Amino acid sequence: MDISLKPLNKQVMVITGASSGIGLATAKAAAKEGASLVLASRNKEELEKIVEQIKAEGGEAIYVVADVGKKEDVQKIADKAIEKYGQFDTWVNDAGVAIYGRLEEVSDEDNKRLFDTNVWGVVYGSLIAAKHMKNRGGAIINLGSVVSDVAIPLQGMYSTTKHAVKGFTDALRIELEEEKAGISVTLIKPSGINTPYPEHAMNYTDRELTLPPPVYAPEEVANAILYAATHQKRDIMVGGGGKMMSLTNKYAPGLMDWISENFMSKQEVKNKPARHKDSSLHHAGEDGNLHGNYEGHVRKKSFYTRSAAMRPLITGAVVAGAGAAAYALSNRKG
Template sequence: MAISLKPIQEQVIVITGASSGIGLATARAAAKKGAKLVLASRNEEALEEIVEQINMEGGRAIHVVADVGKSEDIQRIADAALKDFGGFDTWVNNAGVSIYGRLEDVSEEDSRRLFDTNFWGVVSGSLIAAKQLKMKGGAIINVGSVLSDVAIPIQGMYSATKHAVKAFTDALRIELEEENAPVSVTLIKPSAINTPYPQHAKNYTKQELTLPPPVYAPEEVAYAILHAAASPKRDIIVGSGGKMMSSTNKYAPKLMDLAGETMLIDQQLREEKARHFEGSLHKPGRDGEVHGNYEGHVMKTSFYTRAALNPVITGAVVAAASAAAVALLGNNKLKQMAKNAAEQVK
């Protein structure tokens, strides 16, 4: 069965993790385009303020306080959409959190909680959404990560959750296609994004947390999500930095390992001593902000992603964006790592 998605302005869109970061950026962008919104997170106070602002500006939104680690809470989100809007057209599984710490240091309790949110939240949301969308058509959009393709040190458990999200999303897509269900299933794989992500993460290290460059604005992820809501896409990498990591890991995995050993730990940690440890893994944190406090350059758009979604953009622009990402990571270090990798292959 052919998949036909409505224009954004005609849609009801469900977004989990909508009280900050990518979820909030997506909610605001969708509201500006005329979509009706069902916004969910654990933070009731932040949700109320966000919904009030959207409605005051002429949009239409409701909120549901929900913990995506509990399937009964996700069912309440779907029920609210059905009650207020007669259902939904796109379901965005965005809620997620991270843990920074060496695998041997992270507790089993924290690891299980991380999987409850990042993986089981996506599973429950996708299956509940698919049950309704198989009857009328629509889109399921799961926010994974470039770490769905690449594992990095001190975010090893987070990487594991996002690998699991990718596997589940791919399998769900295949099964729905086999049924000829009119449902588009998209995996969004953001690079490092300037949201409050480091502040929300559980911190096992002794230093303040940050993001490895290049870093992109959350509005660029929102752009990709809304593109997928209106035009079926299998997967979308947001940021040429993420594309470079994914491709390097696929075609030169030892080189990617060397990057992890020599660069990626330091690039995730600030010099100052840690002041925040618990984050929002087990309870809601400070919400209501789209952007984080990344101290370096933030790329507002990704030419690579725009080109992937709009093929008329020339390959030269894509090459330029990739070159910029390499420059931000540090040419000399990459050259040295490539040399080391070549020597190890001999």
């Protein structure tokens, strides 16, 4: 079966992690394009507000309170979508949690919870979505990260989960293409994004958390997700900064290690004592916020991402240039 994706105003779209950040940005953007939405997260109060706002603006949406780390909850999302709309056309696995802490410090309990949400939530959502979409078509969109390609300190286990998401997504795509199931499978890999991610993260450090620059707006990720909902794409990196990191790690891994060892940890924390240690790891956090509190410059658009999604020939030139730069830096360092 050939892959044929509907226009957004004809789609029913499921979005997990929809009560803040990238998920919320995607929900708002998709609603404006006329998609019918099924929004899921652990935060009932915020989901109610978001759905009410979408409907007040003329959109169509329902919500499902669900913990994606529980397979039965993910199945409930699919069941509610089918009960309300008879089907769904795009499933976005966005729900995620984070930990800042050195590998030897983080507890097994916290690491397991991280994997339940970030990995098993994606696995459950993808497989349940694929079962419904086979022989009818659709798009599965999984949120990886630049750290699907590059591991960084202080977020080592988070990096591990995103590597796992990439491996699973690639394997799922291959199997579905082998079956000619008519399903597009896309991995979205954001760079640092100005969402409440640091505020929601479990903090094992004694300082306030932040993101390494460059940092981009969540609306740019939402734009990439909506593109993947209507165009077959293998993966989309959001942010040229993330692409440079990925290419440097591929062509000059020793250089990328050196950069991380000497600079990365310092860029992940502020020179301020941590105000609190609460997080959304084990329970719903304070949601409803699309943007975070990043104090530096936030890039609203990424030329690299838009060229990668819309103009493949430009992408080739950008990638070739970035690869040459990474190679030159490697030789200079050597």
